[in-house]
Amino acid sequence: MPQAVVIIGVQWGDEGKGKIVDYYTSAADIVARFQGGNNAGHTLVVEGKKTILHLIPSGILHPHAKCFIGSGVVVDPENFLEEVSILREAGIQDLENRIYLSDRCHLIVDYHKHLDAARENKKSGKLGTTKRGIGPAYEDRASRRGLRVADLFNEKVFEEKLKENLAEKNFLLKEYYGVSPVSMESFMTKYQGIAKQLKPFIRDVSAELFQSIEEGKKILYEGAQGVLLDVDYGTYPYVTSSQTLPSQAALGLGARVPKDTLFIGVIKAYSTRVGEGPFPTELTDAFGDELRESGSEYGATTGRPRRCGWLDLVAVKYALQVSGIKNLAITKADVLSGLFELKVCTAYEYQGNRLHTIPADSSILAKVTPIYETLPGWSEDLTAIRNINEIPKNLQNYLKFIEEFTGARINLISTGAGREAVIDIQKAF
Ligand code: GDP
Numbered sequence: 293m294p295q296a297v298v299i300i301g302v303q304w305g306d307e308g309k310g311k312i313v314d315y316y317t318s319a320a321d322i323v324a325r326f327q328g329g330n331n332a333g334h335t336l337v338v339e340g341k342k343t344i345l346h347l348i349p350s351g352i353l354h355p356h357a358k359c360f361i362g363s364g365v366v367v368d369p370e371n372f373l374e375e376v377s378i379l380r381e382a383g384i385q386d387l388e389n390r391i392y393l394s395d396r397c398h399l400i401v402d403y404h405k406h407l408d409a410a411r412e413n414k415k416s417g418k419l420g421t422t423k424r425g426i427g428p429a430y431e432d433r434a435s436r437r438g439l440r441v442a443d444l445f446n447e448k449v450f451e452e453k454l455k456e457n458l459a460e461k462n463f464l465l466k467e468y469y470g471v472s473p474v475s476m477e478s479f480m481t482k483y484q485g486i487a488k489q490l491k492p493f494i495r496d497v498s499a500e501l502f503q504s505i506e507e508g509k510k511i512l513y514e515g516a517q518g519v520l521l522d523v524d525y526g527t528y529p530y531v532t533s534s535q536t537l538p539s540q541a542a543l544g545l546g547a548r549v550p551k552d553t554l555f556i557g558v559i560k561a562y563s564t565r566v567g568e569g570p571f572p573t574e575l576t577d578a579f580g581d582e583l584r585e586s587g588s589e590y591g592a593t594t595g596r597p598r599r600c601g602w603l604d605l606v607a608v609k610y611a612l613q614v615s616g617i618k619n620l621a622i623t624k625a626d627v628l629s630g631l632f633e634l635k636v637c638t639a640y641e642y643q644g645n646r647l648h649t650i651p652a653d654s655s656i657l658a659k660v661t662p663i664y665e666t667l668p669g670w671s672e673d674l675t676a677i678r679n680i681n682e683i684p685k686n687l688q689n690y691l692k693f694i695e696e697f698t699g700a701r702i703n704l705i706s707t708g709a710g711r712e713a714v715i716d717i718q719k720a721f
C-alpha cells in the first residue's frame with residue numbers, strides 16, 4: 293500500500309475531487325492542499341448533509357485527520373476564517389489543532405479582489421474568473437510584491453509593503469479601471485484583527501510535513517482546479533493562475549512526496565467547464581441543459597451554471613500525458629443513467645485534418661469539430677451499487693473504452709454524491 297495519494301482533477305475542475313478526497317481520508321493521517329485558493333469549491337456529502345469547502349482541505353470532516361495548507365496556496369484570510377467559523381458551527385471541533393496554515397502562504401487582500409473584478413467587468417479580455425483575486429495575488433507573488441502570512445506579524449514590513457502596493461494598485465483601480473481605490477487606514481486596522489484570529493492556525497507546514505513523512509504517516513494531497521486549467525498546460529489564457537499538475541504537490545508544500553506515492557486523476561463521466569474558453573464537446577442544446585439539471589451542474593463557488601458536454605477523451609488523454617497520471621477515479625456515471633446512447637470524443641477535426649491532442653493555440657481549439665464514437669447507454673440506477681460485478685454491462689463497456697483509449701486504469705467509481713457511494717476497485721491506501 294502506498295504511503296501517499298495525490299488527487300488531482302484532469303478536466304476543467306469540478307470533477308468531484310472533494311468527494312474522492314473525503315472518501316480516502318478515512319485511511320489518511322494528513323490531507324494537504326498545495327495550490328489554488330478559494331476559487332475552488334469542493335463539495336462533500338456526508339449522511340445527506342452538504343459541506344462546500346473552498347480553502348480548507350476536504351479531510352476536515354474526519355475528526356482524526358490533520359489538514360495542511362501549503363505555501364503554494366493563496367489565502368484570503370477572511371474566507372479562511374469564515375470557513376473555520378462555519379465548520380465550528382457545524383460542530384467540527386479542535387480546529388486550531390487540526391488545521392495547519394503555512395506562514396509562507398501569499399495573502400489575497402482587498403485590492404486583489406477589486407482588480408480581478410475590475411478586469412472581468414471590462415468589455416474585452418474577459419476570462420470568466422471567480423473574481424476571488426486569485427490571478428492578482430499570484431501576480432504579486434511572482435513580481436515579489438506579495439504580502440505573506442508571516443508579514444501579518446511584522447507591522448513595519450506589512451505597512452511598508454502595503455503602502456507600495458496601494459500606491460500602485462490604487463493608481464490602476466482609479467485611473468485605468470475607473471473604480472474606487474482602497475484606503476490605507478481601514479486596511480491596517482482590519483488586518484491587525486485578522487492576524488490575531490489567524491495566529492493559532494499558523495505553522496511551519498514544510499517542517500511538519502517533512503517530519504510526518506519521515507514518521508511514515510499517510511498523506512493525501514488534494515489538488516484544486518484541473519489539468520486543463522493549469523497556467524502552463526491548460527487552455528491558456530482561459531486557465532487559472534496556478535500549477536495544477538501533481539508535481540506541484542511537493543513544491544506547494546515544501547516537502548518531497550513520499551517515494552511510494554499513488555497519483556490519481558479524477559474524471560467526470562462527461563465534461564463541464566465554468567467561465568470562458570474553448571470547450572469542443574460543449575452541448576449548447578436542450579440536452580446540455582438537461583445534463584446540467586440532472587448533474588446539478590452549478591458552480592460550488594460562484595453558483596454559475598456550468599457548461600456541459602460529452603466526455604472529451606482527447607482532452608483527458610492529453611491531461612494524463614502532461615501530468616503523468618496512470619490511475620483514475622471516475623465520478624457521476626450515475627448522472628448518465630437512462631440515456632439510450634452516449635458519445636465520447638476521440639479526435640478533433642480542424643481544417644480537414646485530424647488532431648489527437650490539445651493544441652497550444654486556444655483559438656484553434658475553439659474552432660475544432662469533435663469526432664465522436666457512439667456507445668450504448670444503460671438505464672439502471674447506480675447509486676446503491678458497491679461491487680464492480682454488479683454494474684450494468686454497457687457501463688462496463690464505457691469504462692473499458694476509457695481505459696483502452698487513455699491507457700490509464702480506473703481504480704474507483706463514484707456512483708453518487710454521498711461519501712458511501714463508491715465502488716472501490718483497487719484500494720488506494
Ligand atoms: P470538485 O471541485 O472537483 O471537488 O467538484 P465539485 O464539488 O465542485 O462538483 C462536483 C459535484 O458533483 C458536487 O456537487 C458533488 O457533490 C457531486 N458528485 C461528486 N461525485 C458524484 C457522483 O459520483 N455522482 C453524483 N451524482 N454527484 C457527484
Ligand code: IMO
Pocket residue numbers: 301304305306307331332333334419420421422423424425426427515516517518521530531532533566567568592
Ligand atoms: P475546483 O477546485 C472549476 C475557473 C474559473 C475561470 C478560470 C480562472 O472546484 O475544481 P480564477 O478565479 O481561478 O482566476 O478563474 O478558472 N476555475 C474553476 N473552474 N472549478 C474550479 O475549482 C475552478 N477554479 C477556477 O471559472 O474559468
Ligand code: MG
Pocket residue numbers: 305306307332333334335592
Ligand atoms: Mg469545484
